[in-house]
Amino acid sequence: MLAQAAAALVVALLLLVVVRLPWAGDLGMHAATVQRLRHSLLHPGNPLVDAGTPSPYYSPWMLLLGVVARLTGLSVFVVLRLAALAGLGLLVTGVLRYVRTLSAHRAAPALALLSLLFLWGPTLFNWSGFLGLNSLALTVAYPSVFALGLAFHFWAWLTGAVRGQAGWGVWLGLGALWALILLCHQFTGVVTSIGGLAMLLAARPARTVLLRLGAALALGLLVLWLWPYYDFFALFSAGADLEAIHQPLYQDLAARFGLVLLGVAALGLRWRRDHRDPLVLFFALGALVFAAGGLTGHYSWGRALPAALIPAQLAAALEVVSAGRRAVRRAWACVLLAALAVGAWTQAGTLGYVTGRDALPGVVAEKYRTPWVGYHWIMRAGVKYGDVVMTGMWPARQIPAYGPYTVAPGYPDVFLKDAGRREAAVARYFAADTSGEARRGILREYGVKWVVGDGAAAAPWLRKVAAGPGGKVLYRVVP
Structure with a gap:
């Protein structure tokens, strides 16, 4: 009950953050995208400059938000608050659904959510597509949160499909959902794909399933090819323009992500129990892509890091309810609680996005990062x-x-x-x-x-x- 209550409080905090919608990072880009679509759904042009170019920001999700803004007359920032509520809802329910495929214990989803939000490091880290509490508070209206919520639902759906006798309709639906995630946030689409591959490798599906999987992939690729607002496949040649801004992802790894080592230890225990554990394979593939990016100078590949972080964070949470002996589970719970407390203290400044800086105690106010002032x-x-x-x-x-x-x-x-x-x-x-x-x-x-x-x-x-x-x-x- 304690884990469920703590998770509920954190979700309530994020709902209150949505009301304030602190501005930092890319929020202006997404607001500009909705602005262009509300004025012209068919030919919005470049979101930022007066030019008739396509843009990868014109995703199906942003198109829907543009339609909402156009039909309702609501301001762009009200529409973004609605987007934040939808993204947060998808994320919480997606985590619940996917964790249920890994454990039937009633506390598992709450523990998993807390680990995803707090099991990071002693240094604050904010980046789109990364699920630390402070990062999520600043990016909750971004398409990356919506896409990551869909990713958890995709993994849950895929796990059920490879374990059961899912029909052609289910597999084609998975293919369409995979394409939707890639169109909405390309980097999260890569993380989704890595996780999906891990689950397929873990399940060793039958030949009939492979045929349906092939059809799902073909449909997904067709959707990507037909999307009219930008050329998805042209993005593969754009990596060189993104390397410099992503190089910081390879810096201060221990300070930013040190607590995730607890999850790596949990993955080691899972591997001893099952060499084809899906979370172990998920982590291994994600870590491989991240390391390859650092070694080759393709720093934009660092955006695949959540594919290593997410399975490790989930493993740390699940070990509390999966370890064999009761004494071991209790010991693990104490260690996890201590790690979560460190992560929560690091991100305590998030409270200021609800209360304002002046209402925070001095030691917490020092951790608060002031949002940008608008124009x-x-x-x-x-x-x-x-x-x-x-x-x-x-x-x-x-x-x-x-x-x-x-x-x-x-x-x-x-x-x-x-x-x-x-x-x-x-x-x-x-x-x-x-x-x-x-x-x-x-x-x-x-x-x-x-x-x-x-x-x-x-x-x-x-x-x-x-x-x-x-x-x-x-x-x-x-x-």
């Missing part, structure tokens, strides 16, 4: 949907969320061929030694109506309109 103030000052704004990198990660475009994208864009040229133009505009005529030429080239900068950005062709947080100033471009 809604520029819309109240007269900026309209579709206007082009000249600004630097960090504002460019937020401004498109409200409807305007920026000259250069705030995030890597594999389909925007002139992204480098746009970034160079922004750097040239704000450079101290750029002439006034050159700056005006850049504004004319990209149809810029507004400039967001600091006081040093002032110029005769700019009229100050408003000032915002952090010393930022909004200027209107004077014709």
